[in-house]
Amino acid sequence: MILPSHYLIQQVDTQKEHETVGKTLAEKIWAEHVVRQADGEPDLIYIDLHLIHEVTSPQAFDGLRLAGRSVRRPDLTIATEDHNVPTMNIDKPIADPVSKLQVDTLRANCAEFGLRIHSLGDKDQGVVHVVGPQLGITQPGMTIVCGDSHTSTHGAFGALAFGIGTSEVEHVLATQTLPLQRPKTMAINVEGSLKPGVTSKDIILAIIAKIGTGGGQGYVIEYRGSAIRALSMESRMTVCNMSIEAGARAGLIAPDQTTFDYIKGKPHAPEDFDPAVAYWKTLFTDSDAKFDVEVDLNADDLEPFVTWGTNPGQGLPLNAVVPNPADFADSEQRTAAERALVYMGLEAGTPLKKIAIDTVFLGSCTNGRIEDLRAAADILKGKKIASSLRMLVVPGSARVRLEAEAEGLDKVFLDAGAEWRNAGCSMCLGMNPDQLAVGERSASTSNRNFEGRQGKGGRTHLVSPLVAAATALRGTLSSPADL
Amino acid sequence: MEKFITHIGTGVPLRRSNVDTDQIIPAVYLKRVTRSGFEDGLFAAWRNDPEFVLNQPQFKSATVLVAGADFGTGSSREHAVWALQNYGFKVVISSRFADIFRGNSLKGGLLTIILDQSDVEAMWEAIEAEPATPITVNLEERTVSYGSKNLPFAIDDYTRWRLMEGLDDIGLTLKQTDFIDSFEKKRPAYKPATLPIRS
Numbered sequence: 001m002i003l004p005s006h007y008l009i010q011q012v013d014t015q016k017e018h019e020t021v022g023k024t025l026a027e028k029i030w031a032e033h034v035v036r037q038a039d040g041e042p043d044l045i046y047i048d049l050h051l052i053h054e055v056t057s058p059q060a061f062d063g064l065r066l067a068g069r070s071v072r073r074p075d076l077t078i079a080t081e082d083h084n085v086p087t088m089n090i091d092k093p094i095a096d097p098v099s100k101l102q103v104d105t106l107r108a109n110c111a112e113f114g115l116r117i118h119s120l121g122d123k124d125q126g127v128v129h130v131v132g133p134q135l136g137i138t139q140p141g142m143t144i145v146c147g148d149s150h151t152s153t154h155g156a157f158g159a160l161a162f163g164i165g166t167s168e169v170e171h172v173l174a175t176q177t178l179p180l181q182r183p184k185t186m187a188i189n190v191e192g193s194l195k196p197g198v199t200s201k202d203i204i205l206a207i208i209a210k211i212g213t214g215g216g217q218g219y220v221i222e223y224r225g226s227a228i229r230a231l232s233m234e235s236r237m238t239v240c241n242m243s244i245e246a247g248a249r250a251g252l253i254a255p256d257q258t259t260f261d262y263i264k265g266k267p268h269a270p271e272d273f274d275p276a277v278a279y280w281k282t283l284f285t286d287s288d289a290k291f292d293v294e295v296d297l298n299a300d301d302l303e304p305f306v307t308w309g310t311n312p313g314q315g316l317p318l319n320a321v322v323p324n325p326a327d328f329a330d331s332e333q334r335t336a337a338e339r340a341l342v343y344m345g346l347e348a349g350t351p352l353k354k355i356a357i358d359t360v361f362l363g364s365c366t367n368g369r370i371e372d373l374r375a376a377a378d379i380l381k382g383k384k385i386a387s388s389l390r391m392l393v394v395p396g397s398a399r400v401r402l403e404a405e406a407e408g409l410d411k412v413f414l415d416a417g418a419e420w421r422n423a424g425c426s427m428c429l430g431m432n433p434d435q436l437a438v439g440e441r442s443a444s445t446s447n448r449n450f451e452g453r454q455g456k457g458g459r460t461h462l463v464s465p466l467v468a469a470a471t472a473l474r475g476t477l478s479s480p481a482d483l
Numbered sequence: 484m485e486k487f488i489t490h491i492g493t494g495v496p497l498r499r500s501n502v503d504t505d506q507i508i509p510a511v512y513l514k515r516v517t518r519s520g521f522e523d524g525l526f527a528a529w530r531n532d533p534e535f536v537l538n539q540p541q542f543k544s545a546t547v548l549v550a551g552a553d554f555g556t557g558s559s560r561e562h563a564v565w566a567l568q569n570y571g572f573k574v575v576i577s578s579r580f581a582d583i584f585r586g587n588s589l590k591g592g593l594l595t596i597i598l599d600q601s602d603v604e605a606m607w608e609a610i611e612a613e614p615a616t617p618i619t620v621n622l623e624e625r626t627v628s629y630g631s632k633n634l635p636f637a638i639d640d641y642t643r644w645r646l647m648e649g650l651d652d653i654g655l656t657l658k659q660t661d662f663i664d665s666f667e668k669k670r671p672a673y674k675p676a677t678l679p680i681r682s
Contacts, residue, residue: 035663035666036662040641044659046667055514056560056561059561062516062518067653074677075676075677076676077677083510083513098515102514105516137676137677139675142675148558149557149583163559163583164559164583164586165561165564165586165587166587167561167591171656174657175653175660175663176663177656177663179652181639213553213556217580218582247553247582249583268676272673279671279673311501311503332500332551335500429505429510429558431510431514448505450505450557451506453510456509457528
């Protein structure tokens with residue numbers, strides 16, 4: 001087999017390093033992307049893929065125009081419309097004039113700068129972090145950025161992927177690089193096997209509850225261990241997606257056969273597949289590498305997890321009760337819990353399973369992929385959702401929607417009484433018309449339960465697709481085992 | 484970008500931890516396509532409450548926000564930085580910032596300063612006791628001072644220099660184009676490209 005020359009160079013470098021001290025996966029990817037290193041300055045890092053959407057890009061394009069700059073690598077850039085697009089009547093003009101202006105601005109900017117865009121109505125339109133992997137342009141060993149904090153999703157492929165602000169979007173457009181301080185590394189080891197009804201969403205919610213919303217600040221997390229290896233690609237994406245909810249800008253998983261099989265056959269999979277796989281197989285943490293921090297979690301003990309508060313770290317197993325703020329030793333956490341219970345309209349001591357839900361949202365870059373829809377449809381099949389609630393099913397992309405329809409999942413959801421929508425971020429962040437009303441309570445497969453996140457005054461409980469479906473049937477927070 | 488060397492202003496105590504970017508500016512306010520005009524969205528939900536600290540007249544002209552731990556968690560929206568700047572804030576002090584928010588703030592010239600939680604709490608008390616207390620932030624000396632206190636803070640030399648010179652990051656990187664050119668020459672062919680489109 002003939003290896004690409006870059007691979008050979010890397011191999012030699014890595015061997016040399018081996019003799020002294022091993023590297024973590026994140027450190028290897030970093031080292032491969034250093035364009036320039038100088039004492040006292042951040043490393044200049046090359047970006048392999050830049051994903052763009054309508055909300056965080058208009059000011060960046062304006063900046064380019066003002067400075068008379070162009071996009072350095074249109075061929076490493078791709079745009080889609082997701083954050084504020086409607087999920088109904090997508091064949092009609094966008095009703096909200098401000099949203100329409102933002103989407104029109106993205107289309108005009110992509111036309112002006114020669115960028116690929118997948119617009120509403122296109123089969124590759126969808127949530128930006130669903131679109132990249134399904135096109136096969138998310139691959140191991142890459143650096144991937146997007147003006148969206150859930151870019152960490154792509155880390156599931158063994159890529160270093162992270163969210164950036166609009167100034168950085170402009171920087172990447174102009175230079176295809178970013179000046180960055182090297183992050184520290186954290187290993188999260190999840191050993192054991194998940195019980196039936198427990199998913200990767202429960203793993204990540206349990207991790208965030210354990211290390212807190214600031215626990216990962218300054219780190220890249222590598223998820224490791226037998227429970228992680230056993231996950232499908234889509235489940236791995238759910239874990240990496242919520243790294244940012246633990247404060248880590250990026251989270252990744254070393255690529256393996258599961259990864260290679262997933263990429264194979266995708267539109268942008270390498271045409272010369274074997275050399276790529278040979279390189280991808282070098283992407284693991286060396287056995288003698290040292291992480292700055294290691295955290296362990298036992299998968300055997302995990303139960304379905306749900307949040308009770310207003311940050312993703314405020315989560316508990318579904319069998320627990322709403323906590324009493326007085327039981328928190330830390331004064332900051334106690335105050336936060338007091339505020340959260342007031343906002344959420346909950347009383348300490350109430351069993352979480354007694355909490356009645358008004359809206360179930362199945363979708364988002366966390367849990368809007370085909371496996372998520374299949375898992376929920378399995379539970380809903382032949383049944384009706386509780387009359388006390390509504391359920392929105394929003395596929396992560398138009399392709400996911402088409403795939404689901406080909407399998408008849410749309411019928412399952414519609415027959416159960418749920419709404420079957422078009423692709424977008426939708427109620428995950430409530431920028432489009434899909435919002436909670438004041439005081440309305442959701443069980444949501446999304447990623448953030450912040451105050452007002454899904455609509456002003458709305459109350460969010462984060463759950464897995466399985467818990468979402470079981471909750472839709474029973475009307476109160478439930479696990480499939482309760483059915 | 485405006486140069487930042489020293490700033491003297493009054494403070495506002497925001498006694499909340501985990502102030503996420505959805506609180507700093509809710510998503511419905513993100514629809515503008517300009518960098519200005521986001522001040523109306525700043526802490527929009529909380530500002531409906533007349534008791535909210537920003538609504539209290541004694542803090543109306545404050546330019547230094549002193550907040551609880553884990554400020555700026557959540558979304559990468561730089562609009563959070565713009566909203567704070569458009570409203571008039573020049574400096575945010577907290578014991579911990581979320582990584583993306585901190586990066587955005589330092590790119591845009593909003594100085595984010597990390598102090599110990601005990602120092603933050605002492606500042607809250609001092610400001611609440613006397614809202615007109617002048618706070619001096621000296622980036623050159625890397626100090627925050629008020630009353631008899633003079634607190635050092637850490638910031639890396641490069642960022643400090645860039646803020647003090649008011650330099651545009653992109654302009655600095657474009658001076659390194661030769662390095663980017665030579666890096667691109669050795670990029671392997673199997674790395675994916677978005678163009679031409681394959682389906």
